Every structure is written in C-alpha cells, then in structure tokens.
Amino acid sequence: MKTIFAFVVAAAFLNAPALADEPIALKLKDHKFTPAEIHVKANQPNLIVMANEDATAEEFDSTSLKVEKVVAGNSSGNVRIRPLAPGRYPFMGEFHSATAQGVVIAE
C-alpha cells in the first residue's frame, strides 16, 4: 500500500514527456470515425484528440491500445496512445460499434 502511495506521489512530480508530434485530430460524426485509419510513428507516445460531433456520448474503446475513454456528446477528449510497436491496433466506439470502427497503424 505504502509503495503504491509513494508511486502515485512520485508520479505527480513527473512531467509527461513532450509529444514528438502535433496532436492527431479524430472526428466522430453519425457514429463514424474520420479518419478511420490513423497512422502514427511507432515507439513514441501520441495524442489523439477526438471531437465527438454527435449529440450522444461515445466511448473510444480499444483492448489492443489499452484505452477506454468516454467522450461526451458535442465535446472533445484526449486519447493518449502509449509508444507502440509497429502494427495494427483496432479501436471502436463501444456504444455504436456497428458503425464506429477504426484502426491505428504504427509504423
């Protein structure tokens, strides 16, 4: 327990490393992502800013990216992508997974 606390306290003083590139814009409209294919550089952290232009909330969900992020309707949210090994990492809008599908390609 103490170790965890020490960890969290230490973390509060650590600054996030600067992102190598500009944030990547991702739009959700009519429960579809644009672009549905996002290319990122491998082995460096990336930031996706998801603009949800639908009226309803959506959850950016990806098991392979280890991200679960709710973005409220008509607002935007940050999705941090950890440094990835080259490969394909699918993601979806969990609340409308029939249409809201996309993939992050690290290369």
Add this chain to the structure above:
Amino acid sequence: MLATLLIVFREIIEAGLIVGIVLAASKGVPRRALWVAYGVGGGVLGACIVAAFAGELESLFEGSGQELFNASVLLLAVVMLTWHNVWMAGHGRQMAREMREVGAQVAAGERTLTALAIVVGVAVLREGSEVVLFLYGIASQPGTTTASLLIGGALGVVAGVAMSALMYYGLLAIPAHKLFRVTSGLITLLAAGMAAQAVLFLQQAGYLQVLMSTVWDTSWLLPQDTIVGRLLHTLIGYSDAPNGAQLVAYAATIVAIMLLMRWEHSRKPRGDRIPAAAPAE
C-alpha cells in the same frame, strides 16, 4: 436488442462479481445486506451524476479529469479492500468459529462493512456511468427500436445481477472455516488488479510515464476482450499485455496486503482470540 444486452451485461459483470465477493466476504455480519444496498444505491446515484457531468469532468486537469477520477476511485477501492483484509486477519478466525459453533453474529464486523460498501459503490459507479451514458444515448434517439433496446438493457442488468448471485452462491459452497481464507485471497487479487488498472489510467492521463513498454503479450492465448478474458480481468486483474509499471503495482499491492495481514495477525494478543471453548452441543 441483443447488442444492447451484451454491452450492458459486459459493463455490469465487474460490479456484479465484486458485489458477490463482498457479500460472501461479509457472511455472518449483521446488516451487511443493508450496507451493500447503500453501496449499490450510492453507486447508482454517483453514476448518474458522473454521466450527467461527463463533459465537465473531462475538461478538468487539462483534459485528463476522467482518467484521474477513475484512478482515484480505483485507488480508494484498493485502500478499502486492504483495510477489510487486514481487519479480517485480526478477527476472521473468531468470526468463523462463532459462525460454526453457535451461529452467533459478530457485531464488531460492522466496522469493516463501511469499507466494503465503499468498494461496492465504487464498482457500481465506474461501470454504471457508462451504462447510463449508453442507455441515455439510445433513449434520446427517436426510432421504433428504442423500446426493444431498452428491454435489452434491462435484461443486461438482470444478467449482471445473476452473475453476482452466481459468484455469491458459488463462494458459499466453500466450508465456513475456509471461506474467509478464500475471500481474503480473492480480495487481495481484486485489489492488485485494481491497482494495476489505476496505473494504466494514470498513464493515460499523462502521469507515471515510466516502465511503459509491454512486458509480455498473451493476446494470442487469451484476448482480454473475450468474456473469459474480461472475467479474469475483473477477478485477478488479467491483462493480455501488461506494462512494467502495472506489474510493479500489482506485485507491490499483493506484498503490501500480505505483510499488513501478517502484522495484524501477530499483533493481536492471544487473549483477544476466542479461547477453545467447550462445544455448545
């Protein structure tokens, strides 16, 4: 309807399993159902509030409010589970004995119920806010299918509750004198998994950017998004591709809880435990 049922069920599994474990862990403690009900009620209320203010929550802490909130409530649950386990290490033997011999209720057990009620509340809050957002989204869309989708949602809730009951009665099949040992173990792993999950949220929020590379990948064997993967994720914190910081948090939590339990167990003076009294019969 089936899709809705599955989504709601998936979100509720976690809370359901945790409620089942908590009920089994507090067996024999008076008024535990009331406390668990407080936890569920508080969690549902909290979930609605979180869902209503999802946008505002998000904009806190430079867009990392949601992640920090999730990490905080998870760490709160870890602390409460630890407290429960440590307390039980001091009193569990006594409780088990009394239950077995005279079926008496241990009034002192109520103290740790606050902790368990908070754990239940946190679990319901986290999963519930997503369910609320999802169902609200459906309900606000005009269409003829709304009713059937809502029925699907309701069935999902029922299935989640059934999961909870299954967990509870499954655990009750364990003999009373072993039950607390089993629930202690389950709660330790539950706490460790939550700590690892909290680390992931902190990393998503931009903090704790250490040991972030994946240590191993078992997604070829058991992907985390299958039902079994999800169940194990909830119960023991299974991750198909954990990173270093998560593993450290997981191991540290287990070690810390075990050390605290051992310390509490040995700290209790002998006289505090129930002496080997003559059997009632």
